[in-house]
Amino acid sequence: MSKENTQVLFSKRPFGVFDPKETFTIVKNPIPTLADLKDGQLLVKAYYLSLDPAMRGWMNATRSYIRPVEINEIMRGQIVGEVVLSKNPKFKVGDKVQGFLGWQEYALTNGQDIEKITPPPGASLRDYVGIFGGTGKTAYFGLLDGKPKPGDTVVVSGAAGATGSTVGQIAKIKGARVIGIAGSEEKCNWLVNDLGFDIALNYRDPEFASKLAKATPQYIDIYFDNVGGDILDHCLKRIAKNGRIVLCGAISQYNEKQPKGPAFYTALITQRAKMEGFIIFDYAQKFPIAIKDMAKWLQEGKIKRKEYIIDGLENAPNGLLKLFNGYNTGKMLVKVNDENVKSKL
Amino acid sequence: MSKENTQVLFSKRPFGVFDPKETFTIVKNPIPTLADLKDGQLLVKAYYLSLDPAMRGWMNATRSYIRPVEINEIMRGQIVGEVVLSKNPKFKVGDKVQGFLGWQEYALTNGQDIEKITPPPGASLRDYVGIFGGTGKTAYFGLLDGKPKPGDTVVVSGAAGATGSTVGQIAKIKGARVIGIAGSEEKCNWLVNDLGFDIALNYRDPEFASKLAKATPQYIDIYFDNVGGDILDHCLKRIAKNGRIVLCGAISQYNEKQPKGPAFYTALITQRAKMEGFIIFDYAQKFPIAIKDMAKWLQEGKIKRKEYIIDGLENAPNGLLKLFNGYNTGKMLVKVNDENVKSKL
Numbered sequence: 146m147s148k149e150n151t152q153v154l155f156s157k158r159p160f161g162v163f164d165p166k167e168t169f170t171i172v173k174n175p176i177p178t179l180a181d182l183k184d185g186q187l188l189v190k191a192y193y194l195s196l197d198p199a200m201r202g203w204m205n206a207t208r209s210y211i212r213p214v215e216i217n218e219i220m221r222g223q224i225v226g227e228v229v230l231s232k233n234p235k236f237k238v239g240d241k242v243q244g245f246l247g248w249q250e251y252a253l254t255n256g257q258d259i260e261k262i263t264p265p266p267g268a269s270l271r272d273y274v275g276i277f278g279g280t281g282k283t284a285y286f287g288l289l290d291g292k293p294k295p296g297d298t299v300v301v302s303g304a305a306g307a308t309g310s311t312v313g314q315i316a317k318i319k320g321a322r323v324i325g326i327a328g329s330e331e332k333c334n335w336l337v338n339d340l341g342f343d344i345a346l347n348y349r350d351p352e353f354a355s356k357l358a359k360a361t362p363q364y365i366d367i368y369f370d371n372v373g374g375d376i377l378d379h380c381l382k383r384i385a386k387n388g389r390i391v392l393c394g395a396i397s398q399y400n401e402k403q404p405k406g407p408a409f410y411t412a413l414i415t416q417r418a419k420m421e422g423f424i425i426f427d428y429a430q431k432f433p434i435a436i437k438d439m440a441k442w443l444q445e446g447k448i449k450r451k452e453y454i455i456d457g458l459e460n461a462p463n464g465l466l467k468l469f470n471g472y473n474t475g476k477m478l479v480k481v482n483d484e485n486v487k488s489k490l
Numbered sequence: 491m492s493k494e495n496t497q498v499l500f501s502k503r504p505f506g507v508f509d510p511k512e513t514f515t516i517v518k519n520p521i522p523t524l525a526d527l528k529d530g531q532l533l534v535k536a537y538y539l540s541l542d543p544a545m546r547g548w549m550n551a552t553r554s555y556i557r558p559v560e561i562n563e564i565m566r567g568q569i570v571g572e573v574v575l576s577k578n579p580k581f582k583v584g585d586k587v588q589g590f591l592g593w594q595e596y597a598l599t600n601g602q603d604i605e606k607i608t609p610p611p612g613a614s615l616r617d618y619v620g621i622f623g624g625t626g627k628t629a630y631f632g633l634l635d636g637k638p639k640p641g642d643t644v645v646v647s648g649a650a651g652a653t654g655s656t657v658g659q660i661a662k663i664k665g666a667r668v669i670g671i672a673g674s675e676e677k678c679n680w681l682v683n684d685l686g687f688d689i690a691l692n693y694r695d696p697e698f699a700s701k702l703a704k705a706t707p708q709y710i711d712i713y714f715d716n717v718g719g720d721i722l723d724h725c726l727k728r729i730a731k732n733g734r735i736v737l738c739g740a741i742s743q744y745n746e747k748q749p750k751g752p753a754f755y756t757a758l759i760t761q762r763a764k765m766e767g768f769i770i771f772d773y774a775q776k777f778p779i780a781i782k783d784m785a786k787w788l789q790e791g792k793i794k795r796k797e798y799i800i801d802g803l804e805n806a807p808n809g810l811l812k813l814f815n816g817y818n819t820g821k822m823l824v825k826v827n828d829e830n831v832k833s834k835l
Contacts, residue, residue: 209760248500373756392759406751411718414737414767415554416546421766422759 151458153248155214159204162469165462168204169220169248179230189242189252189259194458194479195223195274197463198371202401203275210424217245222482225262225273226252233320241315243273247430248461250454250481265440270484275307275476276443276450277436279425284311285426285435286370287391288319290328292369295320298363300380303371304345304394305332307450307476312369313342319342321367324360326376328471335474340449354379367391373398374405381409390420451475494518496803498593504549506747507814510807513549514565521596524575528768530554532603533575534587539824540568540619541801541810542714546744555769564592565806569826570607570618570703571597581606588618594807595826610785612617615829620652620821621788621795622781624770627703629656631773632736633664640665648688648716648741650677652821653793657714661794664812668711671704673816680819685794698722700762706818712736718743719750726754735765745814777790796820 156170177188196419200374203221208212214221224247228240233256236242242433244259246252262273275281286310293299299316304325313336316323325336333345344360346353357379364385370377373395384390401437413420429436442448455464455474461479468477501515514803522533548566551558559566566650573585578601581587589604591597596763621628621649632653638644644661648654649670655736658681661668670681670690678690691698702724715722718740729735735758743749748764757763773780787793806824813822 210762267597350651378751390758395756396757398756404753404756406723406753406755409747410748410751410755410765411737411740411743411767413765413770414739417555417767417769417772418768419764420758421762422756423762424759427762433529 146250148176149370150176150249150251151457152250153220153461154217155204155220156207157218158213162400163201163204163466167343169462171459171462172478177230177253177375179232182230182232184252185233185255186230186253187233187236189224189226189244189246189254190229190248191224191252191481191485192247192484193225193227193271193274193454194248194461194481195278195280196461196468196477196479197222197279198396198399198468199279200396201469202464210321213225219249221245222248223274223278225270225484227484235255241270243278248458250458256329264344265444268440271444271452271478272450273450274478276311276439280433280476281311282425282428282435283393283437284308284315285439286425286431287393288312288315288367288369289422289424291369291389291391293319293367295323297321297366298324298325298361298385299367299369300326300347300357300361300365300383301369301371302326302376302380303328303394304336304342304373305474308393309369309371310340310450310475311448314340314442316367317341318442318447326357326372332474335451348376354382357383364388370395372396373407377407378409381407381412383414384412384418386416386418388416388418390418391420394421395471420465453477455479459482493521495521495596497595498565498803498806499562500549500565501561503551503558503561507585508546508549508747508811510811512799513571514806514807516807522575522598524577527575527598529578530578530600531576532573532578532581532601533596534569534571534589534591534599535574535593536569536571536595536597536826537805538570538616538619538799539593539826540623540625541800541806541813541822541824542624543626543739543741543744543813544568544653546814547812548807552825555771564594566590568623569597570615572829578771586615588623591690593803595803610789612789613785616797616823617788617795619823620797621793622657625652625821626656626784627770627773627777627780628738629653629660631659631770631776631782632738632768633712633714634735635768636734638666638712642666642704642710642711643669643730644714645669645671645702645706645710645728646714646716647671647721647725648694648739649673649681649687650819651683651716651794652736654684654714654716655681655795655820656793659685659787661712662686663787663792669702671702675802677819681797693721699727702728709733714738715740717741718752722752723754726752726757729757729761729763730765731761733761733763735763737765737767798822800824802826 154170222355242259258366299321302314305327325342336345337340374397512640587604644666646657650672670687681687681690713725719742
């Protein structure tokens with residue numbers, strides 16, 4: 146086994162598209178030993194790291210819902226892993242945990258930023274950085290706060306991504322008519338054939354706008370926006386009276402030096418519609434309900450998920466860039482350590 | 491007296507800035523006589539016509555909250571006037587009325603689109619196309635649906651206009667800290683010295699953005715947007731956590747061939763804020779409450795208003811264009827007929 150702890154530091158604040166090599170620096174440090182731990186500390190070995198579009202925002206030194214990552218700090222990120230050393234009475238070696246321990250193979254923590262997890266039947270550890278993690282909870286709270294009603298037309302962009310694919314499936318569970326927007330025929334086929342979306346539209350299709358109009362004869366009651374840009378404008382043109390746009394993300398704009406606003410936003414006036422942002426941290430009290438519901442739907446086969454796994458923490462910077470290029474279907478994860486290989490420290 | 495009925499027809503659908511001469515055609519027709527009236531009809535002589543930014547939207551053949559005005563139709567508009575002929579048992583000659591009777595000196599109606607009015611003490615007939623009309627009700631419902639709390643920071647753009655000046659004064663009544671945005675020093679002085687706004691900022695000032703930031707140390711709880719464009723973006727940058735943007739209008743964009751969306755709208759995500767449109771027609775059940783409150787505030791001197799009166803219906807097309815150039819302070823009206831001159835038909 147490696148005696149080194151690979152860590153990824155945030156090394157340069159990007160402007161526009163980020164260069165993985167410049168933005169991050171990979172360092173190797175010794176793995177802490179039991180003698181290095183203070184009372185109350187424990188060491189977590191990471192198995193999987195979540196890669197998320199939100200990470201691009203964390204790199205910017207602007208006012209946000211969370212402080213920006215500082216230069217030379219370990220890049221922020223959620224992991225699932227296992228306690229391998231402990232001087233904390235609340236955690237014992239072998240406990241499975243999740244938390245924001247950052248882009249590193251081994252993380253020292255006092256335990257306040259992690260929680261123990263026990264995957265329910267049919268779920269895996271990886272689901273804690275997926276369907277039970279940020280993307281799943283984002284889909285759950287973002288959509289359900291919008292109170293979709295049976296028969297509502299729900300449109301979701303970035304539909305083949307981790308959040309979008311979950312949004313569409315929850316909307317189906319709630320009885321909505323669901324239209325997914327994605328960037329390839331292959332993704333669209335997956336949405337309709339495997340996930341049960343009513344319609345999936347490829348935004349690269351030159352006829353996209355007219356197909357969207359045709360697919361929404363009763364207009365759009367809820368548009369769950371993961372992408373921003375032109376697609377947001379097309380959906381604004383189709384928003385229903387008293388419709389709601391759930392602003393989840395704007396992945397098409399995060400790397401733009403001159404982000405573009407939705408020119409057609411005045412449809413919010415004529416249609417008495419709203420456009421609202423949200424951050425899942427505000428729903429922390431309700432996380433257990435979300436996980437319980439999702440676990441049930443997983444078991445019942447009502448929610449399916451796909452993973453796109455990048456092997457090795459060294460490949461995380463390039464992986465993150467791929468996330469912005471429409472490369473992946475489903476949840477992008479980094480396999481940091483093999484969970485099946487037990488190693489003695 | 492004139493035996494002719496001046497009417498203004500909508501003659502050409504504009505794209506971008508409208509040309510008053512091309513867009514409208516003034517016609518003269520005979521004034522209907524009692525013999526021309528069918529049973530149930532009445533004739534209203536208009537005294538004042540309201541000119542409103544929304545009129546630009548009514549000229550576009552796009553999906554909206556109201557059907558577009560058709561070519562060669564009398565231009566839509568709200569008037570106050572007096573019944574001068576009647577074969578309708580519900581209305582008698584001399585009744586004062588308001589309604590959407592359009593840009594014409596005399597209007598034939600079956601009475602279903604008008605209501606009788608009796609100005610309360612301290613108010614005038616003109617107030618029914620002002621503070622009790624569309625602009626006043628827009629201010630009242632748009633602001634109060636946002637539930638301003640004492641101590642909230644409320645920012646309003648187009649603050650020296652009919653709606654904006656009312657929004658700011660109602661916000662003061664509700665205990666908010668009020669910042670108005672207007673386009674001249676003279677308007678700003680009026681807002682602070684006469685209307686009691688806490689701060690007024692001139693958006694033409696090169697230091698506007700930094701002054702806005704300085705004026706909103708606790709950020710913006712409610713931004714009432716009448717203008718759109720860059721000012722909307724500046725306010726998005728200062729929106730408070732859980733803040734609310736009331737989308738009332740976008741006067742800076744209505745005449746643009748390529749309207750601009752708010753590039754900084756992603757602040758709605760990071761600040762869990764919302765941006766919401768509304769149309770006062772949806773509040774029709776509550777109009778009497780609004781008028782009662784406004785009448786009380788007028789009498790108590792808590793709400794002041796200014797009128798910008800254009801003389802003669804022939805000048806309405808040019809007047810409407812002025813509305814978009816920041817020309818007026820307060821409510822823009824057209825004096826269609828002199829309410830003090832009684833004429834026998």
